[in-house]
Amino acid sequence: xxxxxxxxxxxxxxxxxxxxxxxxxxxxxxxxxxxxxxxxxxxxxxxxxxxxxxxxxxxxxxxxxxxxxxxxxxxxxxxxxxxxxxxxxxxxxxxxxxxxxxxxxxxxxxxxxxxxxxxxxxxxxxxxxxxxxxxxxxxxxxxxxxxxxxxxxxxxxxxxxxxxxxxxxxxxxxxxxxxxxxxxxxxxxxxxxxxxxxxxxxxxxxxxxxxxxxxxxxxxxxxxxxxxxxxxxxxxxxxxxxxxxxxxxxxxxxxxxxxxxxxxxxxxxxxxxxxxxxxxxxxxxxxxxxxxxxxxxxxxxxxxxxxxxxxxxxxxxxxxxxxxxxxxxxxxxxxxxxxxxxxxxxxxxxxxxxxxxxxxx
Numbered sequence: 001x002x003x004x005x006x007x008x009x010x011x012x013x014x015x016x017x018x019x020x021x022x023x024x025x026x027x028x029x030x031x032x033x034x035x036x037x038x039x040x041x042x043x044x045x046x047x048x049x050x051x052x053x054x055x056x057x058x059x060x061x062x063x064x065x066x067x068x069x070x071x072x073x074x075x076x077x078x079x080x081x082x083x084x085x086x087x088x089x090x091x092x093x094x095x096x097x098x099x100x101x102x103x104x105x106x107x108x109x110x111x112x113x114x115x116x117x118x119x120x121x122x123x124x125x126x127x128x129x130x131x132x133x134x135x136x137x138x139x140x141x142x143x144x145x146x147x148x149x150x151x152x153x154x155x156x157x158x159x160x161x162x163x164x165x166x167x168x169x170x171x172x173x174x175x176x177x178x179x180x181x182x183x184x185x186x187x188x189x190x191x192x193x194x195x196x197x198x199x200x201x202x203x204x205x206x207x208x209x210x211x212x213x214x215x216x217x218x219x220x221x222x223x224x225x226x227x228x229x230x231x232x233x234x235x236x237x238x239x240x241x242x243x244x245x246x247x248x249x250x251x252x253x254x255x256x257x258x259x260x261x262x263x264x265x266x267x268x269x270x271x272x273x274x275x276x277x278x279x280x281x282x283x284x285x286x287x288x289x290x291x292x293x294x295x296x297x298x299x300x301x302x303x304x305x306x307x308x309x310x311x312x313x314x315x316x317x318x319x320x321x322x323x324x325x326x327x328x329x330x331x332x333x334x335x336x337x338x339x340x341x342x343x344x345x346x347x348x349x350x351x352x353x354x355x356x357x358x359x360x361x
Contacts, residue, residue, distance in 0.1 A: 029072045038066035049074040088118040090137055092147035094125065098245065098273055099302040104148040104170065107323040137163065144334060146326055150215050151179065166333030166340055168326045173215040175342035180333065182325040182345045184317040186216045189349040190223020193268045193297050198231040200295055200359060202266030206239045208253055208278060210270040214245065217270040220299060224268050239264065243274045250277025258285040265294050272298035272305045272314050279310055295357040311355035321347045
């Protein structure tokens with residue numbers, strides 16, 4: 001009986017007996033099949049699919065060519081059991097209705113794949129914190145966690161540290177052993193927003209905050225208040241509103257303001273989604289137009305901020321720089337021999353001025 005397959009040095013690629021190939025197709029292809037086709041040992045096949053294994057380029061090429069011809073996909077479970085590493089990173093995401101998180105997810109996944117790491121996507125209903133994903137993280141053997149969410153409590157921070165795997169968050173005020181964070185300069189942006197309002201002679205400022213457990217929102221608000229105080233503004237003139245980071249909550253917050261008879265002439269919103277809702281409510285409820293009657297700033301610089309109907313001035317967090325910073329922290333933690341020290345990497349936000357803060361001449 002002729003062989004089912006053999007490797008042809010002259011052709012530089014596997015040659016397959018088509019009749020027997022069809023017979024082999026009815027069963028799962030194994031590493032033994034790939035080894036026979038490539039003319040190598042079974043251990044060489046295993047090394048070819050192990051990122052850190054030693055194997056010659058020529059042998060690896062033969063193995064990969066044979067695997068591609070047979071449609072072979074390696075079973076990673078034995079390698080995980082032997083090495084204790086899965087080369088799998090849990091990416092926890094929430095709040096995908098906000099384009100900022102969708103952008104962060106795309107860039108995180110791309111950066112991890114470029115490093116040869118597999119992505120295990122975990123979606124949580126909570127758009128702000130990593131807390132609700134703890135049970136899921138405990139259920140999988142993963143090498144690290146990268147997330148655009150923050151850590152909401154010290155209890156969860158301690159539980160994550162006990163996993164003894166690197167955790168890299170975005171905009172988290174809590175860090176600890178094994179846990180690092182990449183933060184936008186939220187406080188500094190808040191100060192800058194206040195200075196812009198002072199320059200525009202805003203006398204009735206409004207701070208539209210996100211949920212109380214949103215650490216980034218709290219930092220932005222603290223910076224905004226500090227900036228107003230440094231300019232000598234009496235804080236009794238500041239109106240504080242709260243939303244839940246959604247368009248509807250921004251619209252509703254301004255509606256409540258309208259019912260109270262308060263007419264603002266400057267608003268700083270914790271994020272762009274609420275700012276867009278606020279702009280529509282100002283126009284529809286109060287008959288106020290930006291920037292003629294009121295100026296408004298947001299945060300995140302989402303695509304909608306550039307739409308002509310909003311033309312929203314916003315702070316760009318530079319998601320690409322935040323992801324780069326997160327990958328650097330992750331690389332450092334994965335190479336650490338002992339417990340990696342917590343680190344905080346800060347990325348300055350860039351003010352993107354648009355029509356919502358440009359007063360007419």
